[in-house]
Amino acid sequence: MKILRTGDALTVTRNLEDNIDSEREAVQRILASVKKEGDAALLEWTxxxxxxxLSSLQVSxxxxxxxxxxxxxxxxxxIKEAAQNIETYHKNQVRASWFMTNEEGTLLGQKVTPLAAAGVYVPGGTAAYPSSVLMGVIPAKVAGVSRIVLTSPPMRNGKLTPAVIVAANECGVHEMYKVGGAQAIGALAYGTQSIAAVDKIVGPGNLYVALAKKEVFGTVGIDALAGPSEIAILADETANAAYVAADLLSQAEHDVRAAAVLVTTSETLAQEVKQHVALQLEQLPRRAIAAQALDTYGLIYVASSIEEGINIINELAPEHLEIMTRDPYQELASIKxxxxxxxxxxSSEPVGDYFAGSNHVLPTSGSARFSSGLSVDDFVKKSSVIAYSQQALKHHGEKIAAFARLEGLEAHARAVELRLEEQ
Structure with missing residues (x-):
């Protein structure tokens, strides 16, 4: 890992849009075929x-x-215990409809309605990700979504991985389909003979899945365009170097484009972490992936103060942030x-990935500046409710008509004034 210090330029950039024209064209072809041919296209792409x-797409x-x-x-x-923890956490996110009235008889409010159908994409094939099942399905279930559909790529034996099936079944998912990639996103967005379309698609996936979600956005909702995983650690001289190194590696092993950054005020810690990373890396089954990620997107920055370190963290807007300082709660207030x-x-990052209860579908590539992790809010709609009384319209009608004419919308003004004339 590279070590930088105050005054050095700090850059960790990974753009989903870089040099992917051929992948985008491939995704567009796949989506077009699914939209036109339905199940036949899904079977052929699989x-x-x-x-x-496959002879059947649905899990039997x-x-x-x-x-x-x-x-x-x-x-x-x-799996059951992790699911319970996740459900408990997300129940605290539930919003209720609300209404308010005034003395004129006006009623204003907001009606919260769950989506009718949601699709949860789970990566698969050679690996099993039951945690992605739990993170996608449970907030939808807590929100009150009546139809939850799961899609995931099949293994070579034509089945989904057992852990994914069990996790989905424990969450009450009644529709599981053995299809992955861009073709699965197309099925969820457009519908096929076997898979009815949904209202929103959530869940992580590879580049093709991310591009497909971008293409179908507008036809359906999506959670986000997730990039490779990333972790930043803010630490001072009190941090345990072995722990820090292990946590950096926990993200680096995800993907060759994963980012792992340590920001510390201690030169000693920086050197010790670099040594521990090298030692621990040799023991990892996925060391080739982790090594490439660290070589390209891994670095250690030695800051002159905690304040400078916090400023750097806020500029990075990382997906995962660990704070290992003397008083991490004090630093928490300054993290934006x-x-x-x-x-x-x-509080190692994998605690949140699997068991604590918080959601691990999180904003990446700096999008934490303006977005949040997956939550119950992603599976509901909020409708404004307006009920004006005759007295209220009489009181405010002329002002409403005047505002309409300010924008040159005469019919808007007359729609109000017609009611005032009746009075």
Whole structure:
């Protein structure tokens, strides 16, 4: 990892739009075929990309039964406990409809309505991500979404990974489909013979999934355009170098484009972390991926003060931020931009990934400046409610008509004045 110091230029940039014209064109072709051909296109693309020939897209009751048989009871209990923690956390995000009135009889308010249908995309194929199932499905369930659809790429045996099936079944998902990539996003957006369209698509995926979500936005809602994972750690001389190194590596192993940044006020810690990273890296099964990520997007910045360090963190607006200082709660107040914030030496980022209860679908690539992690709010709509009494319209009608004419909209003005004439 590179070590920079106060005065050095700090740059960690990864743009989804860089040199991806061919990928975007491929995604557009895939989406067009799904829109036109439906299931036939899904089956053909699954054969092409996943090397699987399917006779049915939907996960059967028999496959659900086999998934439970393939997993030990300890793992099932773990999934259930994590799901309970996530549900408890997200229940605190529920918003209620509200209304207010005044002495003129005017009623104003906001009606909160859950989406009718949501699609949850879960990466798969060679890996299992039951945590992505829980993070996508549970806030939708808590919000009151009546139809939740899960799609995920099949393994070479033509089935979803058992852990994904079990996690989805434990969350009450009744529609699971063995399709991934851009073609799955197209199915959820446009609908096919087997998969009815949804109102919003959420969940992480590869570049093709992200580009497909961007293409279908407007036809359906999406959560975000997620980029590669990233972590920033703010630390002083009290931090444990081995812990810091381990947490940097926990994100670097995700992807060759993952970013891992340490901002510290301690030159000693910087050197120790660099040594620990090198030692721990050699023990990782995914060391080639982590090494490439650290070489390109990993760095250590030695700041002159905590204040400078906080300014750097706010400029980075990281997906994950760990604060390992003498008093992390004091620094918390100054953090303006971060997807999720982990306080203290025992709050390692994987705690939030899997078990604490907070959502791990988070803004990346600096988008924490203006967006938030996935939540119950992503699965509801808020409708304004307006009820004016005759007395209220008589009192304010002329002002409303005047405002309409200020904008040159005569019909707007007359729609109000017609009612005033009746009075």
């Amino acid at each position: 054969k092409t990309f996943d090397h699987v020939t 009751e028999q496959e659900i039964k086999e998934a439970y048989e393939a997993i030990d009871q300890k793992t099932i209990t773990l 931009h971060a997807g999720a914030i982990f306080l203290g030496r025992y």
